[in-house]
Amino acid sequence: MKIAIGWLYPTLMSTYGDRGNVICLQRRCQWRGIEVEVIPLKRETGVAQFNQVDLIVGGGAQDRQQEIVMRDLQGEKAQILQTKIDQGTPGVFTCGSPQLLGHYYEPALGKRIEGLGILDMVSQHPGIEAQRCIGNLVFEITATPIASELQVMLGEKPIVIGFENHGGRTYLQDVQPLGKVIKGYGNNGEDQTAGAFYQNAIATYSHGPLLPKNQFIADWLIKKSLQKKYQQEITLTALEDSLAIAARKAMLQRLDLSNLLSTV
Numbered sequence: 001m002k003i004a005i006g007w008l009y010p011t012l013m014s015t016y017g018d019r020g021n022v023i024c025l026q027r028r029c030q031w032r033g034i035e036v037e038v039i040p041l042k043r044e045t046g047v048a049q050f051n052q053v054d055l056i057v058g059g060g061a062q063d064r065q066q067e068i069v070m071r072d073l074q075g076e077k078a079q080i081l082q083t084k085i086d087q088g089t090p091g092v093f094t095c096g097s098p099q100l101l102g103h104y105y106e107p108a109l110g111k112r113i114e115g116l117g118i119l120d121m122v123s124q125h126p127g128i129e130a131q132r133c134i135g136n137l138v139f140e141i142t143a144t145p146i147a148s149e150l151q152v153m154l155g156e157k158p159i160v161i162g163f164e165n166h167g168g169r170t171y172l173q174d175v176q177p178l179g180k181v182i183k184g185y186g187n188n189g190e191d192q193t194a195g196a197f198y199q200n201a202i203a204t205y206s207h208g209p210l211l212p213k214n215q216f217i218a219d220w221l222i223k224k225s226l227q228k229k230y231q232q233e234i235t236l237t238a239l240e241d242s243l244a245i246a247a248r249k250a251m252l253q254r255l256d257l258s259n260l261l262s263t264v
């Protein structure tokens with residue numbers, strides 16, 4: 001079996017170690033004998049390669065880089081991405097990239113950046129005087145059906161541990177939140193929503209990078225993309241995850257959330 005991971009604009013969009021998500025997916029596939037091709041989706045990349053991907057990863061970016069990306073992500077490239085996400089190609093999008101999948105992102109300075117409108121949400125920076133949302137972020141995944149699918153995989157509630165750093169605030173419209181904030185700001189610091197979930201696309205403000213510390217999400221993405229590609233039920237072999245589990249325990253203890261330890 002083989003997976004092609006499409007990595008959106010690797011040099012423009014990979015703040016706070018988001019490339020770790022790609023490495024994590026790649027390694028967890030290879031450890032199971034699943035072949036992986038990482039396809040960088042950048043300005044020079046043609047539409048044929050956009051069409052080849054089975055799983056999409058998008059990282060964070062600064063406002064200026066987001067603008068450059070959106071100048072390129074137009075026409076056929078945008079259409080392919082939209083069709084893939086609409087039709088259930090799994091993806092994980094962090095911070096700046098979900099802002100671009102929504103209707104628009106309004107930076108503190110400069111013009112509104114029009115997004116792809118795949119996720120029914122908008123993002124706005126409240127201005128240069130406003131505090132950025134920075135710190136550790138913990139949330140419970142509550143979206144359907146991913147929450148119950150993860151619960152079955154894990155045998156417990158899916159708790160995500162990450163780190164956020166964003167100026168923009170995201171307001172969801174007709175799209176379900178990925179989860180509910182336990183600690184941190186989440187989408188906007190007001191309504192306790194964390195991220196968004198649409199088809200098999202996960203949008204989140206959680207860097208970390210997200211997947212090495214929340215390895216069950218990586219496995220969910222791999223499983224979904226193999227199932228979609230090969231049209232059959234996939235059972236992934238278990239991996240030795242003691243390091244990831246120890247890191248999660250240490251973080252929850254440090255954040256005074258030891259009450260969640262049984263759900264690690």
Ligand code: GLN
Binds near residue numbers: 059061
């Ligand atoms: N530029 C966006 C913001 O500050 C995204 C930042 C990021 O991706 N870390 O809101």
